[in-house]
Amino acid sequence: MRDYFLYGFAAIAAMLLTWNLHHIFIDLPPVIQNVGAYKIVYMHVSIILASFIGFFVSLAASSIYLATGNLKYDAFAAGVTEVAVVYATAGLALGSLWGRFAWGIWWTWDARLTSMLICWLMYLGYLMLRQAIPEPTERARLCAVLSIFGGVGVTFVYKSIEWYRTQHPAPVLSFRQGAGGMGPGLETPIYWNLLALLFLGTAMIMVRMRQEQVSREIDALRRIAHSHAA
Amino acid sequence: MDPREYSYVAYAYITAWVIVIAYVVSLSFRDRKLRQELDRVRRMVEKS
Numbered sequence: 001m002r003d004y005f006l007y008g009f010a011a012i013a014a015m016l017l018t019w020n021l022h023h024i025f026i027d028l029p030p031v032i033q034n035v036g037a038y039k040i041v042y043m044h045v046s047i048i049l050a051s052f053i054g055f056f057v058s059l060a061a062s063s064i065y066l067a068t069g070n071l072k073y074d075a076f077a078a079g080v081t082e083v084a085v086v087y088a089t090a091g092l093a094l095g096s097l098w099g100r101f102a103w104g105i106w107w108t109w110d111a112r113l114t115s116m117l118i119c120w121l122m123y124l125g126y127l128m129l130r131q132a133i134p135e136p137t138e139r140a141r142l143c144a145v146l147s148i149f150g151g152v153g154v155t156f157v158y159k160s161i162e163w164y165r166t167q168h169p170a171p172v173l174s175f176r177q178g179a180g181g182m183g184p185g186l187e188t189p190i191y192w193n194l195l196a197l198l199f200l201g202t203a204m205i206m207v208r209m210r211q212e213q214v215s216r217e218i219d220a221l222r223r224i225a226h227s228h229a230a
Numbered sequence: 231m232d233p234r235e236y237s238y239v240a241y242a243y244i245t246a247w248v249i250v251i252a253y254v255v256s257l258s259f260r261d262r263k264l265r266q267e268l269d270r271v272r273r274m275v276e277k278s
Binding site: 087 | 239241243247249253254257264267275278
């Protein structure tokens with residue numbers, strides 16, 4: 001049953017992405033079609049937003065773990081964070097390519113880009129910390145605290161494009177404070193991409209949850225084997 | 231759109247999808263490794 005959902009989410013994501021790519025590259029008005037930077041922005045904004053949603057979900061799951069002590073929430077937070085880091089990596093790469101195209105440089109140390117890089121490094125630290133601590137409850141507790149700190153950092157990154165007027169463009173989505181650039185009708189592909197990425201992310205998180213379950217089973221069997229040996 | 235713009239758009243989409251697909255492939259390798267480990271530990275428990 002769970003596999004049907006997994007394949008279903010992946011199939012919906014693939015269909016939405018294909019349809020939306022067709023929309024971005026073929027259906028949009030010629031004014032937009034002729035500006036290559038827009039096509040990168042459609043993917044960059046949606047993938048960064050998907051990663052932020054993932055980091056906030058991880059923050060919520062980590063908080064629930066600290067409140068309840070249930071390791072399932074820790075496993076869920078780990079899966080969500082891993083997928084969100086993958087999205088953030090792709091978002092940073094897309095942003096860098098957009099910067100090379102629009103500004104002629106791969107990177108600049110402005111507040112918005114630097115804060116995102118710091119957040120990304122913090123979450124890489126989270127994933128490394130998970131590998132470094134063998135004891136499950138200690139690992140879960142420390143990682144949950146780090147995830148909450150990371151969530152605060154992500155809030156800062158999200159608001160930084162409204163607070164700081166630096167080289168990074170102002171928000172493009174109309175619901176954001178200080179937004180400018182895209183017309184409301186032209187924003188729609190960003191939301192479709194976001195929805196597709198959320199479906200794809202859910203499928204990947206389901207796989208990660210299953211792997212965490214198998215890992216716990218392996219740990220339990222190892223303990224049994226060691227107790228028999230002793 | 232000039233050819234330079236096309237190449238940047240292509241690089242951007244290829245980079246993003248290579249990162250996501252590489253992760254999906256790594257998930258599948260990890261899945262296989264975990265299942266092999268589970269079988270090995272099960273056999274170890276049965277023997278003991």
